[in-house]
Amino acid sequence: MATPLRTLTATVLRRARAGKSTCTSRPAILSTATATHGPRPFSGTTRATLASQSTQSPPPSTAKILLEDQDSGFGFVRHNPSAPKPRSRGVTEIRGPYYTVMGPRYLSDVLETMGPHVDGLKFAWGSFSLFAEEPLRQLLDLAHQHGVYVSTGGWMEHVLAGSGGDIGGAVDKYLAKCKDLGFDVVELSTGFLSLPADDWVRLAERVQEAGLKPKPELGIQFGAGGDTSAAELESIGTSDPSKVINMAKRFVRDAGVDRVMIESEGITENVKAWRTDVIQSILRELPLEKVMFEAADPSVFNWYIREFGVDVNLFVDHSQIIQLAGLRAGIWGKSDTFGKVTTFRP
Secondary structure, eight states: OOOHHHHHHHHHHHHHHTTOOOOOHHHHHHHHHHHHHOSOTTSHHHHHHHHHHHHHSOOGGGSOOGGGOTTTSSTTSOOOOOOOSSOSSSOEEEEOSSSSOOOHHHHHHHHHHHGGGOOEEEOOTTGGGGSOHHHHHHHHHHHHHTTOEEEOOSTHHHHHHTOTTOHHHHHHHHHHHHHHHTOOEEEEEOTTOOOOHHHHHHHHHHHHHTTOEEEEEEOSBTTTTSOOOHHHHHHHOBOOHHHHHHHHHHHHHTSOOSOEEEOOBTTTBSOSSOOHHHHHHHHHHSOGGGEEEEOOSHHHHHHHHHHHOTTOEEEEEGGGHHHHHHHHHTSOOOTTTTTTOOOOOO
């Protein structure tokens, strides 16, 4: 007796000999659905397609934003125009993976929408070491496609403190791998270390020799950068602001560093009262373009823009980029800045 399987096989063979299709209408429907939805995200086909598209048209971050489009956008609304990238003033560096995970889809959303307002992307401490290499490279490549430089966090402290006898070799290996991965900037912080000034400058020069840009992070608070409680930081005490200023001058003058970062802890973070005197002292001695201030709080970056104008360089969380961009443009603000942030650049 013929089984259902034999009957089906015989039918298929007869139709094949007759030159007729062996498919029913059901697979045709599935085929249509597949064509509609396309390949799975980040499959090989998708990456190739995206690469092809990127060569055919400029990335979204190079497109004119509506606020500056006089012909068909909102260019008729009063605003402060932003300088094109790369910028030396009005630089905005955003925090990458730290409080939240950030993968290619997440970062792509941020940069495709707000790329024109982002200059740099910084990984916190050594968070980048927790990634597999391929997804990390995807993030760095994506940033570069949008004209965004990429910085390490202050993980050099860990390299210096935990490398045993061959500190020089460990530093060179660390810098070589950062360069290979595609990092542009290496942060050099000593929030938890006591490092002689000459050694710190020498370390910056070592970064430059590796083909990378050093970004020293300076602050008045020892123990900053590790989620230390305000009470504990207060018990440790702070350094004299002149130490920060003198060190920053050495980096800029002797080592040719493009920009130093000023740590917020002890100044505007984890303090009972803001040390605005420290900020004013720093900017009396250093050009505005040579300094970037950590300001990952709307009240803090609102104060910086109010006091120093749109050209101050700031580091914020990536979730705050729209607020800061609106504040720089003069179309957003708090009660003390709304409608009051202006420029004069005829």
